[in-house]
Amino acid sequence: MSAYAGTGRLIRLALRRDRVQIAVWIVASVALLAAGAAAVADEFPDEAERVTALKGAGTSPAVLLMRGAPVGTDLGALVNFRNYAFMLVLAALMSTFAIVRHTRQNEENGRAELLGAGRLGRRAGLTSALVVVAGADLLLGAALTGTLLGAGLPADGALAFGAATAATGLAFAGLAAVAAQLFQSARAANAFAATAVGVAFLVRGIGDALGERAADGIQVTGAWPSWLSPIGWGMRVRPFGEEAWWVLALPFALVAACVAVAFALAGRRDFGAGLIPDRPGPKAASRSLLSPLGLAWRLNRGTTLGWVIGGALLGLGIGTLGRTVNEAMSGNTGATELLDQIAGAGAAPLVDTFYAAMMNVFGVLAAGYVVQALLRLRTEEAGGPAEAVLATAVGRVRWVAAHLACAVIGATALLVLAGAGMGVADAAVGGVTGVDPLVGAGLAQLPAALTLAGFVVLVFGLLPRLTIPLAWAGLVASIVCGLLGEVFALPEAVRDLSPFSHVPPIPAAEAAAGPLVALAVTAAALAAAGLALFRRRNLAL
Amino acid sequence: MTDAIAVSGLVKSFGTSRALNGLNLTVGTGEVHGFLGPNGAGKTTTIRVLLGLLRADAGQVRLLGGDPWRDAVRLHKRLAYVPGDVSLWPNLTGGEAIDLFGDLRGGLDRTRRAELVERFQLDPSKRCRTYSKGNRQKVALVAAFASDVELFILDEPTSGLDPLMEAAFQQTVREVSARGATVLLSSHIFSEVEALCSAVSIIRDGVTVESGTLARLRHLTRTSVTVEAAEPITGLDALPGVHDLVADGTRARFDVDSARLPGVLRHLAGFEVQALTSHPPTLEELFMRHYGEAATAGAGR
Numbered sequence: 001m002s003a004y005a006g007t008g009r010l011i012r013l014a015l016r017r018d019r020v021q022i023a024v025w026i027v028a029s030v031a032l033l034a035a036g037a038a039a040v041a042d043e044f045p046d047e048a049e050r051v052t053a054l055k056g057a058g059t060s061p062a063v064l065l066m067r068g069a070p071v072g073t074d075l076g077a078l079v080n081f082r083n084y085a086f087m088l089v090l091a092a093l094m095s096t097f098a099i100v101r102h103t104r105q106n107e108e109n110g111r112a113e114l115l116g117a118g119r120l121g122r123r124a125g126l127t128s129a130l131v132v133v134a135g136a137d138l139l140l141g142a143a144l145t146g147t148l149l150g151a152g153l154p155a156d157g158a159l160a161f162g163a164a165t166a167a168t169g170l171a172f173a174g175l176a177a178v179a180a181q182l183f184q185s186a187r188a189a190n191a192f193a194a195t196a197v198g199v200a201f202l203v204r205g206i207g208d209a210l211g212e213r214a215a216d217g218i219q220v221t222g223a224w225p226s227w228l229s230p231i232g233w234g235m236r237v238r239p240f241g242e243e244a245w246w247v248l249a250l251p252f253a254l255v256a257a258c259v260a261v262a263f264a265l266a267g268r269r270d271f272g273a274g275l276i277p278d279r280p281g282p283k284a285a286s287r288s289l290l291s292p293l294g295l296a297w298r299l300n301r302g303t304t305l306g307w308v309i310g311g312a313l314l315g316l317g318i319g320t321l322g323r324t325v326n327e328a329m330s331g332n333t334g335a336t337e338l339l340d341q342i343a344g345a346g347a348a349p350l351v352d353t354f355y356a357a358m359m360n361v362f363g364v365l366a367a368g369y370v371v372q373a374l375l376r377l378r379t380e381e382a383g384g385p386a387e388a389v390l391a392t393a394v395g396r397v398r399w400v401a402a403h404l405a406c407a408v409i410g411a412t413a414l415l416v417l418a419g420a421g422m423g424v425a426d427a428a429v430g431g432v433t434g435v436d437p438l439v440g441a442g443l444a445q446l447p448a449a450l451t452l453a454g455f456v457v458l459v460f461g462l463l464p465r466l467t468i469p470l471a472w473a474g475l476v477a478s479i480v481c482g483l484l485g486e487v488f489a490l491p492e493a494v495r496d497l498s499p500f501s502h503v504p505p506i507p508a509a510e511a512a513a514g515p516l517v518a519l520a521v522t523a524a525a526l527a528a529a530g531l532a533l534f535r536r537r538n539l540a541l
Numbered sequence: 542m543t544d545a546i547a548v549s550g551l552v553k554s555f556g557t558s559r560a561l562n563g564l565n566l567t568v569g570t571g572e573v574h575g576f577l578g579p580n581g582a583g584k585t586t587t588i589r590v591l592l593g594l595l596r597a598d599a600g601q602v603r604l605l606g607g608d609p610w611r612d613a614v615r616l617h618k619r620l621a622y623v624p625g626d627v628s629l630w631p632n633l634t635g636g637e638a639i640d641l642f643g644d645l646r647g648g649l650d651r652t653r654r655a656e657l658v659e660r661f662q663l664d665p666s667k668r669c670r671t672y673s674k675g676n677r678q679k680v681a682l683v684a685a686f687a688s689d690v691e692l693f694i695l696d697e698p699t700s701g702l703d704p705l706m707e708a709a710f711q712q713t714v715r716e717v718s719a720r721g722a723t724v725l726l727s728s729h730i731f732s733e734v735e736a737l738c739s740a741v742s743i744i745r746d747g748v749t750v751e752s753g754t755l756a757r758l759r760h761l762t763r764t765s766v767t768v769e770a771a772e773p774i775t776g777l778d779a780l781p782g783v784h785d786l787v788a789d790g791t792r793a794r795f796d797v798d799s800a801r802l803p804g805v806l807r808h809l810a811g812f813e814v815q816a817l818t819s820h821p822p823t824l825e826e827l828f829m830r831h832y833g834e835a836a837t838a839g840a841g842r
Contacts, residue, residue, distance in 0.1 A: 298630075
């Protein structure tokens with residue numbers, strides 16, 4: 001029997017399982033890009049306006065970090081500048097999650113065991129996952145190319161945009177395939193691969209932020225760090241600029257290498273095992289574990305520490321950029337305007353506007369952490385140990401409250417340490433912003449992040465079986481409406497739906513208590529409603 | 542003394558499908574009660590209603606004198622539950638999980654815990670993700686039986702255990718029963734129920750079809766008789782209450798309604814009986830009678 005026997009059947013099975021999920025992902029990407037392209041055509045019809053905007057942007061490291069390196073001044077180039085990096089991240093995440101779903105997750109929950117006992121080759125599982133994800137990436141690339149052509153943009157650029165997005169997705173599919181072999185749980189494999197996407201985005205951002213400006217004052221070529229990142233490769237294809245087609249060879253080389261490594265690892269390990277074996281643990285529980293709160297903390301500990309340490313390091317890194325930003329932007333009104341647009345500040349010191357914009361990113365990170373931590377409630381309930389826990393003398397409210405407390409403490413620690421990191425690094429490079437205002441700026445993001453926590457508890461109480469997709473959809477919608485509303489030209493009323501739209505841009509502006517209190521009250525009301533619903537409903541086991 | 546569990550007319554629907562359709566279940570205090578029914582009959586749903594995890598649509602449900610939905614936390618201090626499909630936290634060890642469940646229930650007996658870990662041959666230092674189904678079940682059993690509670694609710698607790706562990710389980714149930722605890726045992730293993738239970742309830746499609754002590758249930762049904770005599774045996778087919786007769790000259794095999802047994806024995810006495818065996822119906826036979834051959838594929842074991 002060949003090692004690939006049954007691959008075709010598994011592909012059909014995977015397509016059946018994923019038909020909604022992947023379709024939604026692709027349609028959402030297409031819709032966002034279509035809206036983004038339309039917004040560019042609408043807001044910047046004249047070349048002169050585009051030149052002004054891009055000249056300003058090119059001098060601000062923060063903008064380059066979040067958006068990418070400008071490649072020209074025509075419409076397509078501005079679409080690239082505003083939307084391309086985000087599309088690459090979407091493709092990377094889609095591929096990552098899909099690969100883990102069809103490999104390690106199947107193995108962890110025993111489905112692969114049942115299938116593997118059938119007429120199925122040893123390599124069929126991983127092969128079918130790779131084929132399905134490659135197909136999804138190609139479809140996504142083609143759809144994006146079609147969208148850009150439909151917007152009347154040049155064919156070369158549209159093709160490069162779509163091809164590079166598909167190739168970036170594939171590169172991360174390869175990385176995820178290796179991660180799925182290394183880690184024993186789907187959760188850990190997903191966390192590792194998603195972190196890889198985040199790190200790749202940031203490394204690329206640092207490369208672009210440190211990039212070299214061309215003589216025209218507009219085009220920027222990323223510095224060497226962006227060669228280290230698959231997302232950086234995608235950016236370096238430069239769609240709608242002078243397309244560098246040969247760079248597409250890099251993601252393909254990476255995916256080939258990763259697939260070879262993944263198969264080699266798969267051939268060496270036992271079914272269900274990772275490469276890091278388990279050691280015996282304690283024979284009895286320590287006192288600190290023996291309460292709903294102790295259990296919730298134990299379950300969230302690894303994730304929380306990862307997010308908090310990551311947030312502190314990122315804060316330190318951003319703090320060191322403060323002075324450079326100040327020097328680069330003094331006297332450049334274009335950049336100030338653009339940063340004002342993001343952060344919504346008035347005539348504040350440039351560096352504070354920069355920090356306020358960065359703090360928005362930490363607000364999103366804290367919200368992402370909170371969503372991930374609270375989704376534990378659902379995974380514990382659905383076929384998990386929650387049934388047995390709630391059959392002990394632990395009430396439902398106490399059980400949810402323990403997880404909620406962990407999420408609030410973790411998010412607070414993340415934001416405080418991120419602000420402190422920024423402040424300390426800023427002081428170290430001679431800045432004058434200070435630690436306290438930046439810690440305050442971090443804490444100002446907390447109510448918005450907790451609004452997402454309240455939202456998760458509400459959907460958990462109301463629609464338990466849809467909690468996981470709805471929670472992530474809520475987070476993505478909050479980011480799109482709140483932080484990217486401008487880019488996608490969403491109406492004011494829609495942008496206001498996002499909690500992030502209501503956070504004052506501290507330290508660039510004074511802290512306004514009104515919106516923060518309103519967000520906190522909303523968060524508490526959502527959580528209380530969710531708890532009341534959860535107390536009244538059947539467990540959805 | 543009130544009954545430990547008193548359920549009457551329990552109805553529970555999920556969407557359009559009705560899982561329980563007027564179910565009755567009474568478990569006296571101190572009783573070991575077998576709860577039988579094929580897969581999908583509603584055993585687990587009933588148990589989850591008893592634990593306040595699901596809300597009853599209609600009917601009366603009393604558990605230890607309280608309302609399992611409203612008084613869940615208070616009642617759960619007095620009971621221990623072993624789910625049919627034990628799910629644990631992959632990164633905790635078995636020992637940690639035992640302590641955790643015990644503590645959340647209100648504390649466990651350390652000596653008893655050590656004794657049970659030994660008896661069930663469980664390695665408590667292993668991570669739960671490495672345990673087989675049987676070992677996960679042992680974790681739940683040790684956590685439950687190390688708690689000093691009045692009521693044990695066990696949902697197919699031995700479905701992953703080997704015969705040695707089955708014996709250990711039966712010993713443990715006898716011990717808690719001897720100190721006066723009540724046990725509700727949902728099971729597919731007839732020998733286990735016959736060995737442990739004084740009363741049983743058999744359910745089907747969400748309703749109770751038979752309930753009572755094993756002795757009474759046996760009396761209501763038939764005894765199997767095999768007889769060998771010196772003379773050809775005649776006239777059995779004319780006797781009331783005789784079924785499934787296979788007569789072969791001096792030998793005969795048949796079932797008889799238990800109430801008619803004395804009359805049949807008087808009739809047989811006239812044929813110089815040389816050998817006679819009779820055995821009361823096994824629980825399996827009782828069960829099959831209710832479900833017929835069609836049900837055996839799904840429910841039998």
